[in-house]
Amino acid sequence: QVNLTESGGGSVQAGGSLRLSCAVSGYTYTLYCMGWVRQVPGDGREKVTAFHTGGGSTWYADSVKGRFTFSRESPGTPVYLQMTSLKPEDTAMYYCVASHSPYCSKERPHEYNYWGQGTQVTVSS
Numbered sequence: 763q764v765n766l767t768e769s770g771g772g773s774v775q776a777g778g779s780l781r782l783s784c785a786v787s788g789y790t791y792t793l794y795c796m797g798w799v800r801q802v803p804g805d806g807r808e809k810v811t812a813f814h815t816g817g818g819s820t821w822y823a824d825s826v827k828g829r830f831t832f833s834r835e836s837p838g839t840p841v842y843l844q845m846t847s848l849k850p851e852d853t854a855m856y857y858c859v860a861s862h863s864p865y866c867s868k869e870r871p872h873e874y875n876y877w878g879q880g881t882q883v884t885v886s887s
Contacts, residue, residue, distance in 0.1 A: 764788040764876045766858045771881030778848050782881060784841040784858030795866035796834070797874065798843050800854035800883075808871040811856070812843065815866050823868075826852070848885045855880040 770782040782798070797813030812822045812832045820832050831844040841858060859874035867873035 764790060764793065764860065766860060766876055766878035768856065768858045768878040768881040771856060771883045773884040773886065774848055776849055776885055776887050778885070779844070779846045780848065780883060782843040782845065782856055782858075782883075784843075784878060786838075786841065786858075786860070790838070790860075792862050793860045793876075794864050795859075795861040795874065796832075796841050797859045797861075797866060798832070799857045799859050799871045799874070799877075800852075801857070801880075802851075802854045808857075810868055810871050813859075813866040813868075814841075816864070821866070821868065845883070848883075850885050850887045853883060853885050855882055 765787045767785045794816035795813055798811045799808050800811050801808045811826055814820045814832050829847045833842045857880045858878040860876040861874045
């Protein structure tokens with residue numbers, strides 16, 4: 763069993779910052795992809811925001827590139843998403859996701875095997 767638990771969401775004004783964390787527990791030895799997916803209120807669509815591969819590569823969606831930073835001190839420690847210069851369009855439910863696949867999906871969020879419960883981020887103008 764793999765468990766993902768997000769925290770760190772909240773309400774901030776545009777231009778502010780937040781750091782999301784994802785605690786990972788259970789059988790994680792074969793989790794090769796860790797990422798963040800967000801769901802915008804209203805349309806219900808889920809989009810891959812960032813991911814980190816077992817090989818050490820990090821990818822960011824164009825919409826957050828330069829503003830969001832994925833980090834993890836070491837295996838077994840929480841995963842973080844540092845968000846700066848937040849915009850109202852960043853408002854969404856953010857989910858920590860993981861996958862056993864060596865190929866981390868950029869376009870298909872449901873390719874990820876495990877999802878956390880989500881943490882809400884609200885950015886006001």
